[in-house]
Amino acid sequence: MGKRIAALLMSLCLLAGCSSDAAPSPSREATATLDWFVDFSWFTAAWGENHVTQAITQQTGTEVVFSSPVGNENETLDAMLQGERLPDLITLGWWMPQVGELIESGRVYPLEELAQRYAPEFFEAASPEVLDWYRQDDGQVYCYPSASSSPAAYADGDIAPSNxxxxxxxxxxxxxxxxxxxxxxxxxxxxxxxxxxxxxxxxxxxxxxxxxxxxxxxxxxxxxxxxxxxxxxxxxxxxxxxxxxxxxxxxxxxxxxxxxxxxxxxxxxxxxxxxxxxxxxxxxxxxxxxxxxxxxxxxxxxxxxxxxxxxxxxxxxxxxxxxxxxxxxxxGMNGWTVTFITRDCRDPEKAIELMSFLMSEEGQKLTALGVEGLDYNWEDGVAVPSQEAENLLRQDYPAYVATIGADNNYWMLLDNTIQSQWQTASDPALEQxxxxxxxxxxxxTPYEVAFPPASEAEIINQRAEQLWGETLPRLLLAASEEEFDRLISQYVEQRAQLGWDKLQQAKTQQYEINKERLAVIASQQGGEA
Known part of the structure; x- marks a missing residue:
């Protein structure tokens, strides 16, 4: 708690007087509606019909209209970035090259700047280590991750299992x-x-x-x-x-x-x-x-x-x-996905308030467990689902999502560290x-790399990934081991022509940078422990 309060005070000091570029607050309405693009074609969550989203709207005065790619995720996102207007919020994988493009294009808000103006509770909910990890060279933080885990979390065992x-x-x-x-x-x-x-x-x-x-x-x-x-x-x-x-x-x-x-x-x-x-x-x-x-x-x-x-x-x-x-x-520190508030957002005040609520302990309990007293109750310190919730979880999961909407179906700002603080009734179907x-x-985390947009390393990396995407199916479908050997040799040669050695050098450099940054974070955590 001390670190989060310290981060709040530090951020307020840093941001004081720097809000000239912050968005003006629109006229207040009873409920604001925000468009939220989630860059996964399988994401089909709706808003407003289940207990969780109804409670979020009641708490924040915000409704959400989700959208997701219909076809190729990269192509959909690229087309969106080339358009005149972006959705109010965007969630995508931290490793996607469009993350850097969004930041460098100036089309997304610095989150701390919005929080300082509209939602100081953001600093209480945010992890100082995560903010430091995602801080850019200009001193700003433009996105916040889901499922980020720090070195201290790994040391304490407060982590989610690998998927x-x-x-x-x-x-x-x-x-x-x-x-x-x-x-x-x-x-x-x-x-x-x-x-x-x-x-x-x-x-x-x-x-x-x-x-x-x-x-x-x-x-x-x-x-x-x-x-x-x-x-x-x-x-x-x-x-x-x-x-x-x-x-x-x-x-x-x-x-x-x-x-x-x-x-x-x-x-x-x-x-x-x-x-x-x-x-x-x-x-x-x-x-x-x-x-x-x-x-x-x-x-x-x-x-x-x-x-x-x-x-x-x-x-x-x-x-x-x-x-x-x-x-x-x-x-690790990067988490899984990152969420931005774009400068096209119709109501940045409501957007940062919504993010802050979802990041908070209250928001984490709601998205993980549902509405207390309706979907679960505490029994001897353990969150026990209601009979309805348990029956739906076991017998009709789509109906559970439609009716209750918990179990982290709205995972865009999932915080494993917060959720590890409470016990939940075990689910024997998933426990093993x-x-x-x-x-x-x-x-x-040291080996998770994302290169700057349009940099030589990023261009080589994208081309090498595309080459591997073409080669892997051919290897698995090769009619003979001799054909397999020929295909892998051909892949190595083509990869070299793309600049593979330069890419490996760039990865090595980034590994060292990541290790140095992790060491700083670990020392800060250890020093305050």
Whole structure:
């Protein structure tokens, strides 16, 4: 609390007399309406019909009209930035190049400036460490993240588990004798036996493996997710590592290629979008998945409460040849997404008040648990859902979202550190997945890099990512190992022509900068402890 009050006083001192560029307050209305763009095509949350959003409107006098991309997220966002008017608020991934573009274009407000004028409670809700991490060279903070975790949070264990998991369908896995799937040989044998033993499940063809959807950057399940399962380093001897050509990684890609070529893994794995994966999860069609457990909570709950044995559990999956433990990326200082208030905002006062409320402990309880006394009650210090809420959570999650809207469905300013302060009734459908992922979660903040817009490193990085997005499917669909080797060699050559060595140097430099900044934050936290 002392740090947050100190940050408030410091920010007020810094910002005093600097509000000439702040937005004028429009005439007050009983309720203001704000447009909020969330740059994820799967985001479909509505406003005003459920308990959570009704309570937020009552508390803040603000209603929200959400929008999200219909097609390609990058293209939608780029087209929006080229338009004359931006939405009132924008939420996008912290790693997106448009983050820097929004700041450099001058089309977003400094948040502390708005807060100093309209919402001093912002400084009480905001983390000083997060503000320092996102402070730009001009001394301003233009966005605030969701799910940010500091070095102190990792040291104290007050963190959310990584969302990365290796999942298996419990009954099928145990029927095969709970095979060891940590080696390429054991993995391949388990999938072949599953296909032979269970040709159909619940009246549908068995799918031996599932993953996240492929896009223009490839597929995270076969890229960063697999890298972390294999515990491959991103730095060695002070230099950025090329993990894409690590022999351990190549061995596993070749294993997947072989299984696809022989028909053990079906080609749909490269084609299915998130909605199709969801439908197949609900039918229990997958034997195993490299997947984010947080993206299948609703499906897991429905499967578990219908038949726990037919639901999914997390087990140790692909490992390196030394058998090292998984090293799964957790959320670090960058968090997951960042939210801006644009200079086109019709009511910046209401926007910063809304953000401040959602960031506060009261707002965090509301978005996580619902309305106290209606959706949950405290029993011996534990937040226990109401009977209605529990029934909907277990039996009809879409109805839970539509009626109650809690469970962090409005996650844009989620604060794991605040939410870790209270106990909630455990959910047996998700408890094992969370515990497994948490046991392997590590802080990879030093290796999270975003380059300045239009910089040489950013241009090379975007082109290299696009090249990988084109190459990865070809590697997995290669007809032979010889073709695979030819394709990977071709990729390395093309990557070099793009300026890969310069990109690796830029990453190395950014790693060092990140470490220095983290050390400063850690020393400040330690000094005040």
């Amino acid at each position: 990365q998991t290796f999942l298996v369908r419990k009954d099928l896995y145990e029927a095969l004798g709970s095979p060891d799937m940590t080696t390429p040989e054991g993995f391949a044998d388990a999938l072949r036996r599953a296909k032979e033993t269970f040709p159909t499940v619940n009246g549908y063809p068995l799918l031996t493996m599932g993953c996240g959807e492929f896009n223009e950057r490839g597929c995270s399940s076969f890229s960063e997710h697999l890298r972390d399962l294999l515990a491959l380093p991103q730095e060695r001897d002070g230099q950025a590592v090329d993990w894409q050509t690590d022999p351990e990684y190549i061995t596993w890609l070749k294993t997947f290629r072989e299984l696809i070529a022989e028909g053990t893994i079906g080609p749909n794995i490269l084609l299915d979008k998130r909605q199709q994966v969801s439908e197949k999860l609900l039918r229990g069609q997958y034997f195993c998945l490299i997947y984010q457990w947080s993206d299948m909570e609703a499906e897991q709950r429905q499967l578990y409460y219908e038949n726990p044995k037919g639901s999914y559990i997390a087990v140790d999956g692909p490992k390196n040849s030394a058998g090292d433990n998984h090293a799964l990326s957790g959320v 997945l969370r515990a497994w992922a948490l046991s392997y979660t590590v802080d990879n």
